[in-house]
Amino acid sequence: MPSETAVVPARSRRRFVFDWKEILFRAAVPLLAMFAAFIVGAVLLLLLNVNPFTAYAALIEGAFGSMYSITQSLVKATPLLLVALGICIAFRASVINVGGEGQIILGALMATWFSLQFRAWPGWLLIPATIIMGFMAGAAWGFVPGILKARLGVNEILTTIMMNFIALQLMNLLLRGPLMDPGGVTAGTFLAQSERLPEQVWLARMIPQTPLHTGFILAVVLAFVVYIFLWRTTIGYRIRAVGLNPHAARYAGIKVPFNQALSLTLAGGFAGLAGVVEVLGVHHRLLEGITSGYGFTGIVAALFGGLHPLGAIPASYLFGSLLVGADKMQRAVQVPSALVDTIMGLVVMFVVGSAWLSRRWAARRLAATAKRQEVK
Amino acid sequence: MDQIFTTVVIVGILSSAIRLATPYLYASIGETIGQLSGVVNLGVDGIMLMGAYAAFFVVLNTGNLWLGVLAAMVVGLLMGLLMSVISVTLKAEQGISGIGLYIFGLGLSTLLFKVTIGTVKTVDGFQTFRIPILGNIPILGEVFFNNNVMVYIAFLLVPAAWWVLEKTTWGLRIKAAGQNPAAADSLGVNVDRVRYMSVCLGGMLAGLAGASLSLALVKLFQENLTAGMGFIAVALVYFGGWKPVGVLGGALLFSTVNAFQLWMQVLGVNINSNVAVMLPYLLTIAALAFTVNRARQPAGLNVPYERGES
Numbered sequence: 001m002p003s004e005t006a007v008v009p010a011r012s013r014r015r016f017v018f019d020w021k022e023i024l025f026r027a028a029v030p031l032l033a034m035f036a037a038f039i040v041g042a043v044l045l046l047l048l049n050v051n052p053f054t055a056y057a058a059l060i061e062g063a064f065g066s067m068y069s070i071t072q073s074l075v076k077a078t079p080l081l082l083v084a085l086g087i088c089i090a091f092r093a094s095v096i097n098v099g100g101e102g103q104i105i106l107g108a109l110m111a112t113w114f115s116l117q118f119r120a121w122p123g124w125l126l127i128p129a130t131i132i133m134g135f136m137a138g139a140a141w142g143f144v145p146g147i148l149k150a151r152l153g154v155n156e157i158l159t160t161i162m163m164n165f166i167a168l169q170l171m172n173l174l175l176r177g178p179l180m181d182p183g184g185v186t187a188g189t190f191l192a193q194s195e196r197l198p199e200q201v202w203l204a205r206m207i208p209q210t211p212l213h214t215g216f217i218l219a220v221v222l223a224f225v226v227y228i229f230l231w232r233t234t235i236g237y238r239i240r241a242v243g244l245n246p247h248a249a250r251y252a253g254i255k256v257p258f259n260q261a262l263s264l265t266l267a268g269g270f271a272g273l274a275g276v277v278e279v280l281g282v283h284h285r286l287l288e289g290i291t292s293g294y295g296f297t298g299i300v301a302a303l304f305g306g307l308h309p310l311g312a313i314p315a316s317y318l319f320g321s322l323l324v325g326a327d328k329m330q331r332a333v334q335v336p337s338a339l340v341d342t343i344m345g346l347v348v349m350f351v352v353g354s355a356w357l358s359r360r361w362a363a364r365r366l367a368a369t370a371k372r373q374e375v376k
Numbered sequence: 377m378d379q380i381f382t383t384v385v386i387v388g389i390l391s392s393a394i395r396l397a398t399p400y401l402y403a404s405i406g407e408t409i410g411q412l413s414g415v416v417n418l419g420v421d422g423i424m425l426m427g428a429y430a431a432f433f434v435v436l437n438t439g440n441l442w443l444g445v446l447a448a449m450v451v452g453l454l455m456g457l458l459m460s461v462i463s464v465t466l467k468a469e470q471g472i473s474g475i476g477l478y479i480f481g482l483g484l485s486t487l488l489f490k491v492t493i494g495t496v497k498t499v500d501g502f503q504t505f506r507i508p509i510l511g512n513i514p515i516l517g518e519v520f521f522n523n524n525v526m527v528y529i530a531f532l533l534v535p536a537a538w539w540v541l542e543k544t545t546w547g548l549r550i551k552a553a554g555q556n557p558a559a560a561d562s563l564g565v566n567v568d569r570v571r572y573m574s575v576c577l578g579g580m581l582a583g584l585a586g587a588s589l590s591l592a593l594v595k596l597f598q599e600n601l602t603a604g605m606g607f608i609a610v611a612l613v614y615f616g617g618w619k620p621v622g623v624l625g626g627a628l629l630f631s632t633v634n635a636f637q638l639w640m641q642v643l644g645v646n647i648n649s650n651v652a653v654m655l656p657y658l659l660t661i662a663a664l665a666f667t668v669n670r671a672r673q674p675a676g677l678n679v680p681y682e683r684g685e686s
Binding site for chain 1: 487599607610653
């Protein structure tokens with residue numbers, strides 16, 4: 001993955017000191033990419049005979065217009081951030097995890113089954129246990145592509161995608177079978193959804209009258225945990241070393257396949273957590289379409305945040321609010337919310353497309369400073 | 377179980393398999409050419425969606441099937457061009473650029489569909505054309521020579537791609553750009569140009585794959601019509617060992633399993649439909665795991681080429 005860290009090696013030695021100039025420099029590229037993507041989106045809308053100003057105004061109004069929509073955005077940001085954290089870990093080891101969707105499903109499935117199975121447990125015990133089990137289920141779904149890559153060198157992009165399809169069918173199978181709501185069976189509706197979870201396992205609402213639940217706090221705390229894990233622990237160091245230069249890492253005695261498999265497993269675990277918070281915090285049951293595409297949007301958020309766990313926090317909020325705004329735009333001015341997906345795809349391409357340019361700029365900056373020091 | 381496997385059913389499964397293999401063949405052959413030149417394009421699914429939409433939209437409004445096919449090819453070419461600019465000129469990480477292209481294609485095709493078509497409609501599409509004489513051979517004729525034109529073109533594409541890759545200078549240049557770009561460059565091959573052309577050709581074929589889906593196989597368009605077929609097409613390239621014939625084998629194997637599970641459901645055999653749908657994906661993972669060791673991946677695959685830099 002992009003070797004921004006190699007450009008500024010001094011940064012990792014500093015302790016929690018924020019170099020604002022550096023942060024601005026790094027934030028500029030994704031923001032410009034987003035601006036460019038919105039311009040392209042506007043051109044597309046013009047071609048479709050839709051007024052882009054009306055559409056964008058409705059989008060922004062929907063995303064940031066009220067306290068309620070801001071809390072809604074934070075609710076959507078929660079699974080995005082959790083997926084993005086996993087993506088950060090995987091991409092830092094130069095492993096591409098496109099299996100977020102399937103891993104979310106596994107986390108959600110496990111959370112549903114586990115909390116229904118042990119519904120007699122008190123909340124203080126059931127919630128943490130469910131969260132851990134959901135993490136493990138997602139991790140197991142990431143482990144399979146991980147071990148296949150480590151042992152056999154199977155391309156992880158393809159296997160993670162295939163695992164998405166398998167997870168989807170597994171969920172459909174269980175929702176129409178053992179996990180189907182018994183209420184729906186007796187009522188004869190046979191809806192493909194699970195029974196409502198016991199109330200003590202629901203994540204508490206933080207602000208009354210809003211959907212914001214404590215899962216958001218969990219995600220932000222985990223972002224700091226992942227930051228410390230990647231930059232302050234030996235395992236995290238090894239994972240990053242594998243990503244920066246696998247050959248050098250191998251000569252340094254770091255087990256490259258092991259660390260790649262580990263990072264995919266962890267990535268799966270975090271995506272699994274996204275499934276857990278959706279079930280425990282938002283829907284309070286498992287239903288079809290639980291992933292809402294977060295597995296892919298989380299990749300966009302992670303890239304936008306510079307593959308940095310802390311950068312992923314504002315990035316997830318931004319994309320969470322775009323999703324909320326897109327729904328409202330669709331309802332208010334009848335512009336399909338798919339517009340935002342189109343823009344997100346462009347953002348990804350522009351961000352990775354500009355990585356090479358910004359690397360060159362950074363190298364030029366470095367060379368210029370070196371020259372100045374030489375003169376002195 | 378005995379009476380289920382009658383000749384009729386077997387012929388039915390095999391001819392379904394041939395038809396189901398068509399979009400995969402177009403997309404995988406295109407992806408093979410792109411990958412041999414050193415570029416992994418994971419956006420195939422997005423291109424297929426755009427191609428399927430473009431073809432369907434044009435046919436819905438003009439009724440001209442070949443104009444629809446042309447539209448799909450042009451749209452595919454443009455998407456391939458976009459991918460080349462980002463992955464060849466801007467030297468971006470190919471895996472992620474492809475995912476971006478996929479999200480873009482999925483979003484844009486949905487947007488266009490909702491704005492310009494609105495509801496799910498159908499077209500008459502390509503009709504079955506029984507090849508004279510050959511189509512009258514019992515069983516074989518039914519399976520192979522009683523299909524629509526898009527199927528015939530897809531199967532002719534396999535020897536055509538083989539011939540280009542193995543017997544022409546162009547094929548040699550494509551493989552050199554993927555295998556050892558620095559050496560190819562030093563011998564006067566314009567690596568970037570070869571990669572551009574290969575990825576654009578791949579995009580064009582992915583667009584055709586979309587057209588074959590929306591005009592010949594299902595004859596309709598809806599949101600996320602491909603449902604990930606493009607990713608399976610990419611997997612088939614690995615499975616086929618970067619050879620058109622290998623890709624053909626993979627596509628046929630995959631679509632036979634798929635046709636089998638579809639027929640079993642139609643015939644009411646007592647297997648769970650979710651498990652049945654899962655089967656081809658499980659098979660793909662297994663196939664990737666078992667074939668990975670003998671695969672000869674192009675050495676320069678996934679590596680942007682920068683002249684003069686170590």
